[in-house]
Amino acid sequence: MAIAKIVWVDDEIESLQSQKMFLENKGYEVVTFTNGFDAIEYVKVNPVDVVLMDETMPGITGLETLARIKEANTSIPVVLITKNETENLMDDAIGSQITDYLIKPVNPNQVLLSLKKIIDNKRLVAEKTTTAYQQQFRELFMALNNNPDYNEWMELYKKLVYWELEMEKSDSPEMREVFYTQKQEANTEFCKFITKNYTSWLDPKSFSAPIMSNHLFQFKVLPHVEKGEPTFFVLIDNLRYDQWKAIQPIFAESFRILEEETFYSILPTATQYCRNAIFAGLLPIDIEKQFPQQWKNDDEEGGKNLFEEEFFRAQLKRLKKDDIRFSYNKIVNHQDGQQLVSNIHNLLQNDLNIIVYNFVDMLSHARTEMEVLKELASDETSYRSITRSWFEHSPLHQALKKIADKKVKVILATDHGSVRVNTPHKVIGDKQTTANLRYKHGRNLNFEARDVLAFRDPKEAGLPVPNVNSSFIFAKEDGFLCYPNNYNHYVNYYRNTFQHGGISLEEMIVPIIKMVSKSS
Structure with missing residues (x-):
């Protein structure tokens, strides 16, 4: 043949x-x-x-x-x-x-080489990818079993993302299966690591803790802000590290990428906790103490992220950096995006411009609700693809391109990631128990201890105590939390959707990227 x-x-x-x-x-x-x-x-x-x-x-x-x-x-x-x-x-x-x-x-060999490049390229790349992964599989396995610290976990996760993206080139279902089994194993070990270490990281006297949401500005953003060269801090809500890698080539067309780092999102890996912690520079328990009127718990009425600019102003004052001239822009719909495109040049007069962009979070929530998006983003590969397509055609991309020829810095980050859930866990609680799928708080929670990380005292996790005797539980790996009422309906509805709030590599180890315009 x-x-x-x-x-x-x-x-x-x-x-x-x-x-x-x-x-x-x-x-x-x-x-x-x-x-x-x-x-x-x-x-x-x-x-x-x-x-x-x-x-x-x-x-x-x-x-x-x-x-x-x-x-x-x-x-x-x-x-x-x-x-x-x-x-x-x-x-x-x-x-x-x-x-x-x-x-x-x-000559005949020239023609043959051209044909091989065109016809055999995919097959040759797939074969090379499979061979290279087989060689590194053992290294990754040994690293997983070598009791990694928080820095090593960040490096391990980056390697896993690298191989996940490489596996897209492989046409070997067997190798993909081996990879996903290894990734699941990594998440199992990571959850044990977080269970063992998380509370010690929150101790202000700890000498061995990663940069987390509440210290992001102090250590990773503000040291780069200087007068005369505007810094744009762009927070794309709910952007996983692999999604960053999907949009990285688009950024690289206009900007020089200096550093690709990661940091740890606090728990719960949900917007109202992580993003408020980023802008306040505080853990949620301390935000509630210092801003009792503004802080809202999950079970309270009202917007949960309405005071980020106020929190940030207070953080600058606390760090004695309130001479920084900054703007705060939150983009929640296309019209806001178009206004950003029109107004981007006016922001060049500030030392720091904060842009919070909500698309990816909306995508993950919409994907849960809309059948058409479940088809479009049915797995990690298509989820990355849809993120890339959105960014390429987004007002955010248009706005950044307009300033790419100016002398600017861009720091891109997120508040948390998301994980595709598959394993349901039953939780029983009273009427005050919250509805989140990856974490819950309430009184009299009943659950299987092995399925979750539980904090009987929320203060241990740096969290407010919503009600007397409230406890917090966090789903691990690809688990999601369902009540017994209508259990099968909700299990089928939410299985294979992207959720956040719990403990996984994808939710907790998230990107912070430093770039400069090519003219800098």
Whole structure:
């Protein structure tokens, strides 16, 4: 059976019989034509893998033939073969979407290499990816079992994300299965690590704690803010590290990426806790003490993230940095986004511009509610793809492109990530128990201890005590918390949706990226 079907069009095809035989001996099926018209008709009704085409032919030129072939089938790769090396011709050919370009006279190995590049590229990349992962599998396994500290966990997670993205190139379902099993194992170990260490990190006297939400500005943002060079702090809500990697190439077109770091989101990995902690520079328990009117618990009426600018102003004052001139912009709909695009140049007069963008969080919630989005973002790969597509066409991208030629810094971060949930756990509680799927607080909670991390005293987790005897529980790995009432309905409804609030690598280890404009 032929490896692939090649159409070769050349008005001097008789002189190329030896090359045709060479390719046939390599396993290719080669169909030849002496003019573009016959090739076009053939391509319209026959499956073809690659077209090799002479540029200079009587009747209809190679470029004209190329245009007609692309009309018939846009995805057919076309290799143009020509004596003409002029720049104009090359520009025309590339503009017409040729896949490769060979200069006459061509030898058989040149043609073979071009075909291998086009036809075998995916297979060769997939094979190399699979082999490389097999080699690193053992290293990752040993690292997991070597009692990693919080820095090593961040590096481990970055490696897992790297291999997850590489696995998209592999067509081996078996290797993907091996990878996902390893990722699950990593999450199991990570949850044990968090269970053992989290409370000690919250101790202000601790000498061994990662940068977490409440210290993000103090240690990772404000040291980079200086007069005369505006810094844009962009917080995209609910952006996982793998989603950052999906949009990174778009940023790299306009900005030089200096550092790709991660930090730890506090618990619960939910907006009203993490984002308020970022802007206040405080744990939720301390925000409630210092701002009792503004802090709202889950079971209270009113918006939970309405005072971020006020919290941030107080943080600057506490850090004796209240001379920083800053703006705060929250984008919650397309109209807000368009206003940002119109107004972005006016922000250049500030030392610091905060932009909070809500799209990814809306996407994960909408995905739970809307069947069409469940289809569009059915797994991690499509979730990344939809994030990339959104960012590429978003007002945020337009706005940042408008300032990319100015001398600016951009720091991109998020408040928490999300995890795709699959394993339901039953929880029984009274009417005051909250409805969140990845964490709950309430009195008289009943649950299986092995399924969750529980804090009988919320203060241990740096959290306010909503009611007397309230406790907090957090789902681990890919678990989600359901009540016994209508249990099967809710399990089926929420299974395989992206949720946040609990403990997983994806929710807790999140990106903070430093960039400068290429003119800086």
